[in-house]
Amino acid sequence: MIGYALRRTLLAIPVMGVVAVIVFSLLYFAPGDPALVIAGDTASAEDIARIRHSLHLDQDPAVRFASWVWQLLHGDFGTSIYSGEPVLHLIGQRAGATVGLMLLATLFAVTIGITLGILAARRKGGAWDRLLAGYGTLGFSLPPFVMAYILAFVFASTLHWLPVQGFQPISAGPGPFLRTAILPALSLGIVFSALIANVTRAAMIEAMGQDYVRTAIAKGVGERTILFRHALKNAAIPIVTVIGSGVPVLIGGTVVVEGIFVVPGIGGLMVDAILHRDYPVIQAVVLLSSLVYVLTNLIIDLSYTLLDPRIRY
Amino acid sequence: MALIEVDALSTLFPSGEGDLRAVDGLSFAVQPGETVAIVGESGSGKSVTVMSIMRLLGAATRHEGAVRFEGRDLLALSEAEMRKVRGNRIGMIFQEPMTALNPVQTIGSQIAESLRLHRGLSRRDSRARALEMLSLVGIPAPERRIDEYPHQLSGGMRQRVMIAMALACDPALLIADEPTTALDVTVQAQILDLIREQARKLGAGVILITHDLGVVAELADRVIVVYAGRKVEEGTAAEILDRPRHPYTRGLLEATPRLRGGGGHRAGRMTEIPGNVPGLAEILAGCAFEPRCAHAQPCCRIERPPEVPVAQDHLVVCRRAEPVS
Numbered sequence: 001m002i003g004y005a006l007r008r009t010l011l012a013i014p015v016m017g018v019v020a021v022i023v024f025s026l027l028y029f030a031p032g033d034p035a036l037v038i039a040g041d042t043a044s045a046e047d048i049a050r051i052r053h054s055l056h057l058d059q060d061p062a063v064r065f066a067s068w069v070w071q072l073l074h075g076d077f078g079t080s081i082y083s084g085e086p087v088l089h090l091i092g093q094r095a096g097a098t099v100g101l102m103l104l105a106t107l108f109a110v111t112i113g114i115t116l117g118i119l120a121a122r123r124k125g126g127a128w129d130r131l132l133a134g135y136g137t138l139g140f141s142l143p144p145f146v147m148a149y150i151l152a153f154v155f156a157s158t159l160h161w162l163p164v165q166g167f168q169p170i171s172a173g174p175g176p177f178l179r180t181a182i183l184p185a186l187s188l189g190i191v192f193s194a195l196i197a198n199v200t201r202a203a204m205i206e207a208m209g210q211d212y213v214r215t216a217i218a219k220g221v222g223e224r225t226i227l228f229r230h231a232l233k234n235a236a237i238p239i240v241t242v243i244g245s246g247v248p249v250l251i252g253g254t255v256v257v258e259g260i261f262v263v264p265g266i267g268g269l270m271v272d273a274i275l276h277r278d279y280p281v282i283q284a285v286v287l288l289s290s291l292v293y294v295l296t297n298l299i300i301d302l303s304y305t306l307l308d309p310r311i312r313y
Numbered sequence: 314m315a316l317i318e319v320d321a322l323s324t325l326f327p328s329g330e331g332d333l334r335a336v337d338g339l340s341f342a343v344q345p346g347e348t349v350a351i352v353g354e355s356g357s358g359k360s361v362t363v364m365s366i367m368r369l370l371g372a373a374t375r376h377e378g379a380v381r382f383e384g385r386d387l388l389a390l391s392e393a394e395m396r397k398v399r400g401n402r403i404g405m406i407f408q409e410p411m412t413a414l415n416p417v418q419t420i421g422s423q424i425a426e427s428l429r430l431h432r433g434l435s436r437r438d439s440r441a442r443a444l445e446m447l448s449l450v451g452i453p454a455p456e457r458r459i460d461e462y463p464h465q466l467s468g469g470m471r472q473r474v475m476i477a478m479a480l481a482c483d484p485a486l487l488i489a490d491e492p493t494t495a496l497d498v499t500v501q502a503q504i505l506d507l508i509r510e511q512a513r514k515l516g517a518g519v520i521l522i523t524h525d526l527g528v529v530a531e532l533a534d535r536v537i538v539v540y541a542g543r544k545v546e547e548g549t550a551a552e553i554l555d556r557p558r559h560p561y562t563r564g565l566l567e568a569t570p571r572l573r574g575g576g577g578h579r580a581g582r583m584t585e586i587p588g589n590v591p592g593l594a595e596i597l598a599g600c601a602f603e604p605r606c607a608h609a610q611p612c613c614r615i616e617r618p619p620e621v622p623v624a625q626d627h628l629v630v631c632r633r634a635e636p637v638s
């Protein structure tokens with residue numbers, strides 16, 4: 001197990017290497033000369049030369065790549081062209097809001113998704129099952145930004161239960177954080193929860209039909225124990241897998257949702273950076289998102305061996 | 314007094330073409346310490362009978378008749394009361410040891426579960442008792458095996474674990490649905506010995522479902538022969554094996570020639586009687602076996618045959634049998 005964990009972790013390194021190459025070449029493959037775009041129409045030739053130099057576009061790409069990676073490995077993500085601040089500092093300021101939002105959305109999606117999936121699986125075609133079918137259709141047919149506007153309209157503009165703007169970070173206390181984060185987290189999490197609920201339902205129906213469930217009933221075990229101790233643990237692998245596969249969806253959705261609810265997070269930083277062709281920021285955000293994704297997958301892979309004793313590497 | 318008395322049990326599965334009657338007015342009893350075998354071709358309703366006794370068939374299934382066990386009708390109990398019977402007063406062993414155990418729980422915790430549930434044992438006490446059960450059913454190195462998962466055990470070992478689970482709470486009745494069919498021939502005899510031995514020690518009654526008349530000869534005190542969900546013959550094992558009266562029972566016995574020749578316990582499957590079991594949706598006014606019976610007469614088709622006592626401890630449900638005087 002430890003050997004496998006080690007090998008699997010080492011395997012993540014070349015993956016991140018490929019990501020780094022792609023991220024690096026963004027600068028070269030993006031349409032237009034980045035220096036010209038950044039400098040704007042009124043720039044003089046010296047301005048452009050200066051920007052070219054600060055982007056190291058005047059260096060050999062291979063040399064530039066090597067020194068870029070070297071700096072990354074030392075935790076140096078460069079300096080923002082637009083604001084002149086260290087990229088890591090910019091990201092650090094805003095990561096808390098985004099991570100808080102994503103965790104809340106995930107918590108919400110996992111709780112609602114698994115609960116609804118189990119309730120629906122208990123009785124096929126029953127009330128909960130029909131509710132899930134409706135919820136799923138709604139969740140999948142509405143993109144997060146539409147969901148965000150609907151939620152904001154209902155709970156903020158109409159009912160005045162929650163604010164639309166004025167996001168408070170977790171450091172401001174759980175109360176203010178929840179009040180301001182719940183609508184964006186719901187907008188992000190509903191599709192995700194519907195996804196988890198559908199997978200949970202299918203996996204639970206499959207597990208509940210297995211012989212070992214009949215054995216458990218014949219032992220006198222009650223329904224709740226059968227659902228949670230016997231069936232859910234057997235259904236865990238597809239559920240954990242879908243949770244992992246939802247993380248990139250969350251990362252994508254958060255950009256949009258942060259914009260609507262004016263959350264000062266990575267999403268806004270990224271949008272600004274793209275508008276200003278602030279390459280160091282763009283590269284850092286893409287790299288870090290990929291790292292989160294790779295790490296999530298790593299954790300999920302490793303969790304398989306804990307969830308199913310038959311899986312051994 | 315009988316340990317369990319199945320009285321005119323019918324099991325009906327609702328379906329598009331009306332109710333499917335998988336068990337049709339079946340009656341039999343098991344005395345304490347007695348082993349009763351239920352035999353019959355595939356699809357004759359043996360499994361459905363014992364699943365009905367345990368009420369394992371799901372909410373849509375309907376039952377008629379009564380199953381009296383320890384002074385109560387199991388079919389009339391609430392679900393909560395029934396749970397206290399399952400795994401506690403009645404233990405059950407299934408046919409497929411490969412799939413009947415939970416793959417993600419250790420065998421120790423699967424045995425301990427019913428002990429904690431029915432006996433209220435602590436985690437530690439139930440584990441100690443599970444360990445005891447494992448050595449009782451002949452699992453070597455039980456201290457090591459107790460923390461293993463089902464996939465780490467052979468089929469025979471898993472069936473031993475199933476037996477340990479079924480017997481953990483000292484049940485008064487043990488139901489075994491083809492407990493050896495899925496196992497290697499060499500292991501079958503050991504598992505049967507184990508069931509017989511443990512049931513004898515507990516003084517438990519046993520309902521044993523089997524295709525295998527060799528198993529009947531070896532283990533059963535009494536035999537119920539079923540066909541299309543109905544009883545066609547009942548008697549002591551010796552009577553049924555040596556003096557079968559019903560044409561269906563005779564067909565079954567002829568289909569397993571080695572048994573009569575003595576020696577071989579490994580009897581073939583009973584599929585050699587010409588014709589097929591009637592579909593469950595067919596309404597049979599007369600004898601269910603009549604379409605396949607070489608001795609059938611017109612009246613067999615019209616009226617259900619009577620139960621005819623043909624010897625002491627031997628009755629046959631057939632119009633053509635002559636009663637004892």
Ligand SMILES: Nc1ncnc2c1ncn2[C@@H]1O[C@H](COP(=O)(O)OP(=O)(O)OP(=O)(O)O)[C@@H](O)[C@H]1O
Nearest residue numbers: 326333335353354355356357358359360361362593
């Ligand atoms: N849940 C169900 N719904 C509808 N019909 C069923 C159901 N369970 C069993 N049956 C039918 O009931 C009949 C009896 O089945 P059962 O499993 O009791 O046979 P069996 O005697 O145990 O056969 P085998 O020796 O193959 O195990 C079969 O025709 C089967 O198709």
Ligand SMILES: [Mg+2]
Nearest residue numbers: 359360361490
């Ligand atoms: Mg069967």
